[in-house]
Amino acid sequence: MASTPIEHPTTTQTLPSKQHPIPFSIAPNGTRTQLSSILPPLIFGTATFNHQYNTDPFALDTTGLTTSALTHGIRAFDTSPYYGPSEQLLGTALSTPFVRETFPRESYLLLTKVGRIASSTFDYSAPWVRQSISNSLSRLQTSYLDLVYCHDVEFVSPAEVLTAVRELRRIRDEEGTIRYVGISGYPLDVLCEVAELVHRETGEPLDAVQSYANFTLQNQRLAGEKGIQRLKAAGVDVVPNASPLGMGLLRRQGVPVGSLGDFHPAGRELRARVRQASDFCDRHGEKLEVIAIRWALESWISTGALCGSHGDPASGVPWMRESNDDVGGAKLGVSVIGVSKPEELEKTMLVWRSILDGLEGGEDTAVRAGRWYRAWEWSRNRRVAVQILAEGVQEILGEWFDYAWESPGEGFVNDKRTQSITTPAATIIEKVNKDGAENPWLTPAASPAATPVEGDEVVEKSLPLR
Incomplete structure (x- = not known):
């Protein structure tokens, strides 16, 4: 079997130095630097x-x-209160003496969200x-947030989204702790x-609309007139494409299963087709997730x-x-990638470097760079x-190509609606935590074993998930 081609890193490396701030300003008339002029791709x-x-x-x-992401040139981080301890962990990581000294807060962007509290609570x-x-300001240990999305807007009414925006x-405008506003879903x-x-x-118009799992090997609806073109017509400045692996669906090992169990909405038939597609890639010396990541990142640079x-x-x-x-110098489509391990980050950045080399x-x-x-x-x-x-994978997917699952699923009820309208959301979170079933995150002491195991076999995770 042929080996997977190697992405070529540089032959030169410089020493760390204090990074320059990303330019941002607000004119006397309230006009601010356009997000699309500074958001990294x-x-x-x-x-x-x-x-x-x-x-x-x-x-x-x-x-x-x-x-490591910062040293490789990444200058934007996306998180959410709904992502368990994500804000807390990211805030801690960005507050080490080395990062504070070398990467001042003005040298990178922080993106987070509001509205989603738990799986069924908005x-x-x-x-x-x-x-x-x-x-979020407290968890991220920052005085301002660059972009705030209303999280998963499909779970609430349009009127509620309008209120939040x-x-x-x-x-x-009045407090200055937010710079840009968008929605996601x-x-x-x-x-x-x-x-x-x-x-x-x-x-x-909105500064940004983040879509996830809608521009992948399996689903490319975001690229059409009912996706990015319609959003452009609505005046949206930037449309980031998140989850190029479809929330972990497009992996040789299947969807990821953490301590909260199998959360993925893809049905058995779609998963079976993805498995066939993975076998197809194996026969050609490639991993499905490598093809999926490279195709999505490289294609969205131009399509997005x-x-x-x-x-x-x-x-x-x-x-x-x-x-x-x-x-x-042209605009580049913006992508969001997520990793769990250093080797995943290294591989992703080598792929990204190679994509940039082809522009x-x-x-x-x-x-000029000595590569x-x-x-x-x-x-x-x-x-x-x-x-x-990629075309071979899409042939195997057949009728499941461009399929989108329902969100929210049938019978969804927002738990917040069952509360008194005077009940503070913090009280709801406290109740959810005590109930345990939808605990947003576990404390370090309560965390289960770090390595997932099925039977006697250790289950490894591979490449970016979302």
Whole structure:
């Protein structure tokens, strides 16, 4: 069996130095730097710092992962209060003396969310939005948040989303602890409808709409006129594509199972087709997740450019800075990746580096940086090979290609609606924690064993999940 081609790292490396701030300003008339001029095209997602994806997120080297991501050029981190201890772990990682000294707060962006409290508990009220922002600032140990999304908007009414967006913008304008406001979720029709509603009712479009699992080898709906084109028409500035592996569906080992059990909504038939696709990739010396990651990142750079960004890309090389001009100067589609292990991050960044090498000007950039003079040629050839296998995977998926599962599922009831309208969301969280069934996260002392086991076999996780 042929071996998987190797992505080529650099042959040069510089020493660490204090990183420059990302430019941001607000004009006297209230106009602020456009998000699409500064948001990096590669964002580190920390949904993996959670019990959904890992048995014990406290056992992960989250500090090492975050620091390594920064040294490889990543300058944006996406998190959420719903991601268990993610905000807490990320805040701790960004507060080490080395990071504080070398990567000042102004040199990277922090993205988080409001509204989703637990799997079946949502609160988009103005009081809870304010409380949630206060909590996130404390957990992340920061004085401001760069971008705040309303989390999973399909689970509440459009009117509730509008209330939350207005409160976030009030905080932005009056308190200054928020810089940009957006929404996130899964069903594209809901995301588009809400984006259009916000623009129509407030006269101001959303800064960002984050879609997940809608631009992958399995589902590419985000690319069409009912996806990014409709969002662009609603005035949305940036559309980040998250979860290129479809929440871990597109992996040789199947969906990840953390301490919260099998949470993935994909049915048995779709999972069986993905397994067949994985076997197909194996027969050609590749891993499904490697093909899925490379295809999604490389394709979205151009497909997502319609609502992309001029922000500086992560070079993928330790301590090597790279500007948007170095890779052609055009807008690049924005992607969100998540990892759990150092080797996953290293592999992802090598793939990202190779993708950048294949862009306009990549040939000259590689030579100037001291990398292999044929890196551009290798990247272009690799793109062709990945595209061939991607088309093979889509043939195997058949009728399951472009399939989207229901969100929310049938019979969903927001637990918050069963509470008195005067019940503070904090009280609901306390009740959920005491009940145990939907505990957002376990304390380190209560965490289960760090390594998932099925029978006598240790189950390894592989490459980015979300």
